[in-house]
Amino acid sequence: xxxxxxxxxxxxxxxxxxxxxxxxxxxxxxxxxxxxxxxxxxxxxxxxxxxxxxxxxxxxxxxxxxxxxxxxxxxxxxxxxxxxxxxxxxxxxxxxxxxxxxxxxxxxxxxxxxxxxxxxxxxxxxxxxxxxxxxxxxxxxxxxxxxxxxxxxxxxxxxxxxxxxxxxxxxxxxxxxxxxxxxxxxxxxxxxxxxxxxxxxxxxxxxxxxxxxxxxxxxxxxxxxxxxxxxxxxxxxxxxxxxxxxxxxxxxxxxxxxxxxxxxxxxxxxxxxxxxxxxxxxxxxxxxxxxxxxxxxxxxxxxxxxxxxxxxxxxxxxxxxxxxxxxxxxxxxxxxxxxxxxxxxxxxxxxxxxxxxxxxxxxxxxxxxxxxxxxxxxxxxxxxxxxxxxxxxxxxxxx
Amino acid sequence: xxxxxxxxxxxxxxxxxxxxxxxxxxxxxxxxxxxxxxxxxxxxxxxxxxxxxxxxxxxxxxxxxxxxxxxxxxxxxxxxxxxxxxxxxxxxxxxxxxxxxxxxxxxxxxxxxxxxxxxxxxxxxxxxxxxxxxxxxxxxxxxxxxxxxxxxxxxxxxxxxxxxxxxxxxxxxxxxxxxxxxxxxxxxxxxxxxxxxxxxxxxxxxxxxxxxxxxxxxxxxxxxxxxxxxxxxxxxxxxxxxxxxxxxxxxxxxxxxxxxxxxxxxxxxxxxxxxxxxxxxxxxxxxxxxxxxxxxxxxxxxxxxxxxxxxxxxxxxxxxxxxxxxxxxxxxxxxxxxxxxxxxxxxxxxxxxxxxxxxxxxxxxxxxxxxxxxxxxxxxxxxxxxxxxxxxxxxxxxx
Numbered sequence: 001x002x003x004x005x006x007x008x009x010x011x012x013x014x015x016x017x018x019x020x021x022x023x024x025x026x027x028x029x030x031x032x033x034x035x036x037x038x039x040x041x042x043x044x045x046x047x048x049x050x051x052x053x054x055x056x057x058x059x060x061x062x063x064x065x066x067x068x069x070x071x072x073x074x075x076x077x078x079x080x081x082x083x084x085x086x087x088x089x090x091x092x093x094x095x096x097x098x099x100x101x102x103x104x105x106x107x108x109x110x111x112x113x114x115x116x117x118x119x120x121x122x123x124x125x126x127x128x129x130x131x132x133x134x135x136x137x138x139x140x141x142x143x144x145x146x147x148x149x150x151x152x153x154x155x156x157x158x159x160x161x162x163x164x165x166x167x168x169x170x171x172x173x174x175x176x177x178x179x180x181x182x183x184x185x186x187x188x189x190x191x192x193x194x195x196x197x198x199x200x201x202x203x204x205x206x207x208x209x210x211x212x213x214x215x216x217x218x219x220x221x222x223x224x225x226x227x228x229x230x231x232x233x234x235x236x237x238x239x240x241x242x243x244x245x246x247x248x249x250x251x252x253x254x255x256x257x258x259x260x261x262x263x264x265x266x267x268x269x270x271x272x273x274x275x276x277x278x279x280x281x282x283x284x285x286x287x288x289x290x291x292x293x294x295x296x297x298x299x300x301x302x303x304x305x306x307x308x309x310x311x312x313x314x315x316x317x318x319x320x321x322x323x324x325x326x327x328x329x330x331x332x333x334x335x336x337x338x339x340x341x342x343x344x345x346x347x348x349x350x351x352x353x354x355x356x357x358x359x360x361x362x363x364x365x366x367x368x369x370x371x372x373x374x375x376x377x378x379x380x381x382x383x384x385x386x387x388x389x390x391x392x393x394x395x396x397x398x399x
Numbered sequence: 400x401x402x403x404x405x406x407x408x409x410x411x412x413x414x415x416x417x418x419x420x421x422x423x424x425x426x427x428x429x430x431x432x433x434x435x436x437x438x439x440x441x442x443x444x445x446x447x448x449x450x451x452x453x454x455x456x457x458x459x460x461x462x463x464x465x466x467x468x469x470x471x472x473x474x475x476x477x478x479x480x481x482x483x484x485x486x487x488x489x490x491x492x493x494x495x496x497x498x499x500x501x502x503x504x505x506x507x508x509x510x511x512x513x514x515x516x517x518x519x520x521x522x523x524x525x526x527x528x529x530x531x532x533x534x535x536x537x538x539x540x541x542x543x544x545x546x547x548x549x550x551x552x553x554x555x556x557x558x559x560x561x562x563x564x565x566x567x568x569x570x571x572x573x574x575x576x577x578x579x580x581x582x583x584x585x586x587x588x589x590x591x592x593x594x595x596x597x598x599x600x601x602x603x604x605x606x607x608x609x610x611x612x613x614x615x616x617x618x619x620x621x622x623x624x625x626x627x628x629x630x631x632x633x634x635x636x637x638x639x640x641x642x643x644x645x646x647x648x649x650x651x652x653x654x655x656x657x658x659x660x661x662x663x664x665x666x667x668x669x670x671x672x673x674x675x676x677x678x679x680x681x682x683x684x685x686x687x688x689x690x691x692x693x694x695x696x697x698x699x700x701x702x703x704x705x706x707x708x709x710x711x712x713x714x715x716x717x718x719x720x721x722x723x724x725x726x727x728x729x730x731x732x733x734x735x736x737x738x739x740x741x742x743x744x745x746x747x748x749x750x751x752x753x754x755x756x757x758x759x760x761x762x763x764x765x766x767x768x769x770x771x772x773x774x775x776x777x778x779x780x781x782x783x784x785x786x787x788x789x790x791x792x793x794x795x796x797x798x
Contacts, residue, residue, distance in 0.1 A: 158596035160713035197557040232631020314559035
């Protein structure tokens, strides 16, 4: 039991303790952990200089043993009643602080690991051919995104402009995207680097990856459709990628680990893992406060350990702060799809909102919020927090 | 005239003065400019702290006026005989120093701006359809690469492993790439950042871009061919990208500026530039010391100013240290192609080396060297330096 105030039913109990970067009133950015509806200043609590920073990267670089030892120390402090008087002054209500982007993102990679999502997109975009491309069940398809436009939850997202075609064969026009979409994803944060030329074996996932966040891979479908051949998505994605402010450590997800789905054909040896790295995360996509879908993570075809092994199998090195994402999480039924293009089936079934409005894609002023939970120890719930963003009109610059 | 020693015919005269990061004997990494076969320690020469760094980024962030003023000061020092005695001790022979990666790369983007290269690749890889895809003349096609594996000239390149298919329809196998290639490119280094949501207009190119380098976009064609649908190149590229150690400032390239080729159809307004930003760079691709081709840069279809405007037209922000590359530079004839897959036409015409050997793709132990020059002021030549790398066998780790 912790002496810190944790409201009943909170998913931010002593079994969670996610890390973030916050600015207290009148202070400077620093690293904290969330407990209940408060954030504990780790520089003050632990006295270590790597927490007096505006990102988690210095802490992340310390590696698995230090991460686990730090977690143990924090649990010790928060469960020792004698620490209360010392720490209560450095325990801030979350509502009083500003949450910052928790990591300096090194490289950002996005995968495409949901079989249902890949099948849906194939059926919608290439109706005349097989929905899954021949490579899909042999390797986790992925690509590099723009690290410099990864933003923290709450950052306004300006509707992007770009080239699009009004009809096949028509000349392209330039203007605001008409098909702005979301992708409900989970991001994985790399802590410790690896050497160039040395692949990271699938069983080393836990040595390198610190934790997870929620991620919204905002997507302009019209820009993407016109630009993506033959080198893949570029400006249809690079205008913004939002992540949740709290990085939940893998150490908090022990009870959430499940076997991934059966894989047929059997993957090549470098992708075979003896450890279960499926994760029973339950996600939620809300549009203007209305829940539109509940994508389940557990049935993702490729596990994050497989994604990491694939990402490095050519010798590509890892850096502290690398972020790789799962790709859109879509379950078997429309109520579990992770993007509007799937939920509306490219416009055939618009989403109806409680205010009477309908959506195929996002309108200016729409607020998108992704949330998530995982099973925690002893029947507790681990809250993954939320990633939210309001769509602003094209050409109106919030900064 | 400079008092510094510049050998006759050197392309590193007073009109060039490229910037790099070097480690002098027994010292620490710092910023210098090259003059002749020497490098001048800028911290010592100018007394500014941003040159006492292991990358150019702090200098780059200062912006166009500071870059131009610094160049003027350096020219002043190197042409003032009274400075000789003070500076001769901080002028190191290039052969005595170690050259480091000159920039901390923020995001790395690679374009596809040569019409001949795109046409060649289309004809080789998709012989049954039009060589240029419908979008190609409307927008500069590009994608994000891996910033963390951009390495400086001289870094050994380990042959990557990956999945490839031996034949269409066959199951993939995992192993060393059998089709390791080079791409002769030019890289552009961003100095000053831009705000999220605010496109950088084409006429602001010079405000944001500091200079250029040579770039070898090593490519594993077999890995790339199997993985790239539908999200583009990933592991076929991400194992290494080599750049030259000297960043040549745009200020040194005034005499190299030429109009780009005619563009038909006329680009959309955000891609129209009134300033000529074609660059008359003459490149050279040598394999084991034997010149294989001489790609000309001047006829690249999209200018670097257009590339930058496109990259940001969706509101994507720039950071100091962003690197974007032209894509493979290929001229009209095979002697001007910038990759082995084009030069050998996918194996139909192997390259013959003076030692009697032939190559379709690179063999272990091969040394690839790209060089380049540009016309300088008053008939002088600007040397762009060289980017070199030796191919090491798969699974043998040099570090």
